[in-house]
Structure formats: C-alpha cells, structure tokens
Amino acid sequence: MRPSISCSSTWRSEVASSEAHISVRGVTMAYGARVIQQGLNFDVNRGDIFVIMGGSGCGKSTLLKHMLGLIEPAAGEILYDGQSFTRADTATRDAMRRRWGITYQSGGLFSAMTLGENVSLPLQLYTDYSRAEVTEVVAYKLALVGLGGYESYYPSEVSGGMRKRAALSRAIALDPQILFFDEPSAGLDPISSRLLDELIVQIKESMGATVVMVTHELPSIFGIATNSVYLDAASKTMIACGDPRQLRDHSDQPVVRQFLAREAAAEPEAEA
Numbered sequence: 603m604r605p606s607i608s609c610s611s612t613w614r615s616e617v618a619s620s621e622a623h624i625s626v627r628g629v630t631m632a633y634g635a636r637v638i639q640q641g642l643n644f645d646v647n648r649g650d651i652f653v654i655m656g657g658s659g660c661g662k663s664t665l666l667k668h669m670l671g672l673i674e675p676a677a678g679e680i681l682y683d684g685q686s687f688t689r690a691d692t693a694t695r696d697a698m699r700r701r702w703g704i705t706y707q708s709g710g711l712f713s714a715m716t717l718g719e720n721v722s723l724p725l726q727l728y729t730d731y732s733r734a735e736v737t738e739v740v741a742y743k744l745a746l747v748g749l750g751g752y753e754s755y756y757p758s759e760v761s762g763g764m765r766k767r768a769a770l771s772r773a774i775a776l777d778p779q780i781l782f783f784d785e786p787s788a789g790l791d792p793i794s795s796r797l798l799d800e801l802i803v804q805i806k807e808s809m810g811a812t813v814v815m816v817t818h819e820l821p822s823i824f825g826i827a828t829n830s831v832y833l834d835a836a837s838k839t840m841i842a843c844g845d846p847r848q849l850r851d852h853s854d855q856p857v858v859r860q861f862l863a864r865e866a867a868a869e870p871e872a873e874a
C-alpha cells in the first residue's frame with residue numbers, strides 16, 4: 603500500500619491553515635467493515651474550485667457525502683473554517699449547512715414546481731422575506747444564471763442545460779459560501795457543459811464562494827479547477843493533490859498522470 607500523503611503542511615498539528623475553508627483530517631470512509639478510503643488529509647482553500655478525482659468506484663461520491671455530513675467518517679474529522687463539523691451538535695451543523703449550496707447530478711428540481719417556485723423554496727424555508735422580496739430575489743437569481751423571465755416554466759419545458767442552471771440558481775438562493783456539485787455537466791453536450799463551467803466560475807467570483815465538485819470531465823478539470831485530490835481505488839487512499847495541470851505534467855504517481863493524460867488525449871481539440 604502506498605503511504606498516505608497530505609495536501610496541507612499544517613494538518614499534523616490538527617490546526618487548519620488560515621486559508622483553509624474546508625479541512626479533511628485523517629478521514630477514513632467505510633461502509634460497514636468495508637473501507638473505501640483512509641488517511642485522507644487535505645485542505646480546500648477559500649476561493650478554490652476544488653475537484654475530487656479518481657477512477658470509477660474509488661469513493662468520490664462517498665467523499666462528497668462525507669463533506670456534506672450525509673455519512674459520518676469511520677475515523678478523522680472534517681472542519682469548516684477551522685470548526686469541526688464532525689464533532690458539532692445538530693444546531694451547529696444546521697447553521698454550518700446554511701452556508702452551503704448543493705446541486706446534485708440529476709439537478710434535483712421538483713418537476714411539479716415551476717423554475718421560479720423551485721428557486722423560491724429555500725427562501726421560503728429559511729428566510730423571513732416577504733412574498734415581494736422572494737419574487738425579487740428569485741428573478742435576480744434566475745437572471746444570474748441566464749434564465750431571467752423563465753420563472754413560470756416547468757423543468758420539463760426547458761433544456762437539460764437550462765435545468766442545470768436552474769438548479770444552480772436554487773443552490774445560490776441563500777448566498778452560500780461553499781457550492782458543492784456532483785457531476786455538474788453529466789448528460790450535457792460539450793457546448794452546454796462549457797457554458798455551465800463558465801457560469802460556475804462567474805458565480806463563484808461574483809459571490810466570493812468556494813467550489814467543491816466531483817467530475818469526470820477533463821475539459822472541466824483543466825478548464826476551471828484550481829485544486830484537486832486524486833483518490834486511488836487500489837491503495838484506498840489519496841495519492842496526489844494540487845493543481846490538476848501540474849499533476850498531469852509533474853505528478854510522481856504514474857497512475858495520476860495516465861488518468862489525466864489519457865482522458866486529455868480523448869478531447870476533440872487534442873486530436874486536431
């Protein structure tokens with residue numbers, strides 16, 4: 603088994619670095635007795651677009667679920683702004699979650715609700731905005747993702763790319779500090795996928811947010827990611843972290859270089 607590595611110079615002291623927005627410390631992930639990954643140590647820095655990478659079944663989605671608190675680590679902890687989420691009580695966790703926006707692979711829009719109603723849901727649940735204020739914020743958030751005027755459309759009446767953007771609009775309704783994406787461009791054509799990437803960067807910059815995403819899409823990884831971790835299924839631990847372009851060219855792990863270079867070779871522009 604390869605030795606586990608750390609993406610933070612400070613993790614051994616269990617003190618999060620000042621830039622760290624999210625700190626994963628000594629995390630083991632398991633389903634029952636079956637360990638999926640262990641020895642996970644890395645920081646997601648404030649303002650990063652951070653990608654969780656690795657081959658099929660290595661545990662990317664499982665890691666995202668741990669970061670979201672949907673699964674508890676078998677060992678170790680996850681901190682947000684230096685505060686342990688893993689050890690926090692329910693009220694503290696709920697308060698921490700309020701700072702997150704999440705979009706799932708399917709989009710997760712309610713099909714019986716219009717786009718406007720979908721986006722208004724978190725505002726109705728978690729704010730005391732008046733009806734007029736909700737309407738105003740919904741219009742603004744839909745406009746931010748290029749869907750101004752689509753309030754009354756149902757998800758089935760718009761394209762897949764528009765549904766993804768509507769889901770993003772709902773995720774940013776409460777001005778989150780962290781945006782989580784599970785395969786954001788799954789099922790999209792390359793152009794829609796690229797537009798969504800550009801939108802993610804714009805939204806991140808305009809909101810000053812940090813982004814964490816699971817994606818297989820190499821154009822997205824090389825196009826927008828600033829930082830990453832690579833989970834290895836064979837050794838059940840992370841074997842690389844850092845800027846994906848640097849890892850592609852300079853990782854000391856052949857499997858990481860191959861993972862990034864092989865998929866890069868499949869990109870249309872690489873064949874031209």
Ligand SMILES: Nc1ncnc2c1ncn2[C@@H]1O[C@H](COP(=O)(O)OP(=O)(O)OP(=O)(O)O)[C@@H](O)[C@H]1O
Nearest residue numbers: 633638656657658659660661662663664665816818
């Ligand atoms: N609820 C569960 N109970 C038991 N095992 C699970 C569960 N969910 C996932 N697994 C297993 O954990 C491992 C990691 O799964 P996970 O979905 O996190 O991988 P992944 O890297 O996201 O995969 P992919 O790239 O194919 O989506 C797989 O072997 C999977 O079969």
